[in-house]
Amino acid sequence: MDFTTQMQVPRIVFAEGALARLPDELARLGPGNALLIATPRRNLVVEQVRDALGSRFSGVFPHAAMHVPAETVRAAVNEARRIRADCLVAIGGGSPLGLAKAVAREMDVPIVAIPTTYAGSEMTSIFGITESARKTTGRDPRVLPKVVIYDPLLSVDLPVTTSVSSGFNAMAHAVEGMYAADASPLTSLLAAGAVRALKKGLLQVSSDPHNLAGRADCLYGAALAGIVLGSVSMGLHHQLCHVLGGTYNLLHAELHAVLLPHVLSYNAPAAPAAAESIAGALDCRDAALELHTLAGQLEIPRNLQALGVPPEALHDVAVQVAARPYMNPRLPTENEVLDLLQRAYIGNAPG
Numbered sequence: 370m371d372f373t374t375q376m377q378v379p380r381i382v383f384a385e386g387a388l389a390r391l392p393d394e395l396a397r398l399g400p401g402n403a404l405l406i407a408t409p410r411r412n413l414v415v416e417q418v419r420d421a422l423g424s425r426f427s428g429v430f431p432h433a434a435m436h437v438p439a440e441t442v443r444a445a446v447n448e449a450r451r452i453r454a455d456c457l458v459a460i461g462g463g464s465p466l467g468l469a470k471a472v473a474r475e476m477d478v479p480i481v482a483i484p485t486t487y488a489g490s491e492m493t494s495i496f497g498i499t500e501s502a503r504k505t506t507g508r509d510p511r512v513l514p515k516v517v518i519y520d521p522l523l524s525v526d527l528p529v530t531t532s533v534s535s536g537f538n539a540m541a542h543a544v545e546g547m548y549a550a551d552a553s554p555l556t557s558l559l560a561a562g563a564v565r566a567l568k569k570g571l572l573q574v575s576s577d578p579h580n581l582a583g584r585a586d587c588l589y590g591a592a593l594a595g596i597v598l599g600s601v602s603m604g605l606h607h608q609l610c611h612v613l614g615g616t617y618n619l620l621h622a623e624l625h626a627v628l629l630p631h632v633l634s635y636n637a638p639a640a641p642a643a644a645e646s647i648a649g650a651l652d653c654r655d656a657a658l659e660l661h662t663l664a665g666q667l668e669i670p671r672n673l674q675a676l677g678v679p680p681e682a683l684h685d686v687a688v689q690v691a692a693r694p695y696m697n698p699r700l701p702t703e704n705e706v707l708d709l710l711q712r713a714y715i716g717n718a719p720g
C-alpha cells in the first residue's frame with residue numbers, strides 16, 4: 370500500500386437530540402455571543418436552536434440564499450459586527466452554511482454547523498461567493514466549522530423532494546471521490562460507507578419522512594460524503610453541475626440526480642475498480658444503472674428537460690466544460706460531453 374492523504378474534520382456530535390448539547394459545545398469552544406444564520410421561513414427549527422443557545426444567543430440573520438450573494442454577505446457581516454458576535458451558528462443546508470463561511474472569512478470567528486440537508490458543506494473548507502452573477506470558490510481553513518452537530522430530529526420536516534435531491538448531491542460527492550486521482554484507501558472507505566448509508570436512508574425517508582433511522586442514515590452518509598468532498602478533487606460531474614447550474618440558475622441538488630448516472634457510465638470503463646466498489650456499496654452489478662433506477666424509485670426528475678434546460682444550451686455547456694481544466698478518469702472531448710448531455714436531456718437509462 371502506498372498513499373498520501375490529508376483530512377481535516379471538525380469535531381462531530383451525532384445523536385437524536387444532539388441539539389441539547391449545543392451549550393456544552395459552545396462552552397468548550399469559549400465564545401459568548403452567537404449569531405444564528407438561517408434561510409428565510411425556517412422559524413420552527415430556528416426557534417429550537419435559539420432556545421438551545423440560551424444566554425449565548427445574540428441575534429439571528431435569516432436571509433441566507435443560494436449561491437451566497439455578496440450583498441447578503443455584507444449585510445450579515447454588518448449584523449455580526451453590530452451585535453459583537455464572536456461565533457456563528459449556521460442552521461439548515463448549504464446556503465446558511467455558505468453564508469456563515471463567507472462571514473467567518475471576514476471576521477475570523479468560529480462556526481458551529483447544524484446541518485439539516487445532505488449537502489455536506491459542513492465538512493469542507495470550501496467557500497463560494499457570488500458577485501455580479503460570477504461565483505468565486507476557494508478553500509480557506511478558517512471556514513471549516515469547529516463543531517458539527519447532527520441531530521436527525523431537526524431534519525424530519527425537510528420535504529421529501531428536497532431530501533432526495535440533496536441526498537443525490539451527497540451521493541455525487543462519494544461517487545466522484547471514488548475515482549478521484551487523489552483518492553486514497555481512506556477516502557474510498559468513507560465514500561463506500563456514504564453510498565451504502567445514503568441508498569438505505571433515502572429509500573426509508575422517501576416512503577416515511579419522519580423515519581428517524583432513515584434521517585440518521587442520510588445525515589451519516591452526507592457527513593462521510595462531505596469529508597470525501599473536502600479531501601479529494603471532484604471530476605466531470607461537478608464541472609457539468611457548476612456550468613449548467615450557474616448558467617441556468619438551476620436547483621443545485623436536482624442536477625446531481627439527473628447527471629450522475631450518465632457521468633458514472635462514461636467514467637466507469639476508465640475507472641473499473643472504483644465502479645466495482647460503487648456497485649458493491651449499492652449492492653448491484655451496474656452502478657450507473659442502479660443510480661438511474663434509484664432516482665426513479667425516489668421520484669426525482671431524471672432528465673434535464675424536466676429541469677427546464679433549453680435544448681440549445683447543451684452545445685454551449687459542452688464547449689465550456691471541454692475547455693475547463695479538471696481531473697477525471699477520462700478527459701472528454703466536446704462531442705463526448707455533448708453526447709452525455711443529450712442522453713441526460715432525454716433521461717434514458719445510461720449506457
Ligand code: NAD
Pocket residue numbers: 408409411414434435436437461462463464465467485486487488489490491493494495496497523524525526527528531535598621622
Ligand atoms: P439550501 O441550504 O438552500 O437548502 C435547500 C432547501 O431546504 C431550502 O429551501 C431550505 O430552506 C430547506 N431546508 C433546510 N433545512 C430544512 C428543514 N430542517 N426543514 C425544512 N426545510 C429545510 O441548499 P442545500 O441543497 O442544502 O445546499 C446547496 C448549496 O450548498 C449550494 O449553493 C451549493 O453550492 C452549496 N454547497 C457547498 C459545499 C461546500 O463544501 N462549500 C458543498 C455542497 C454544497
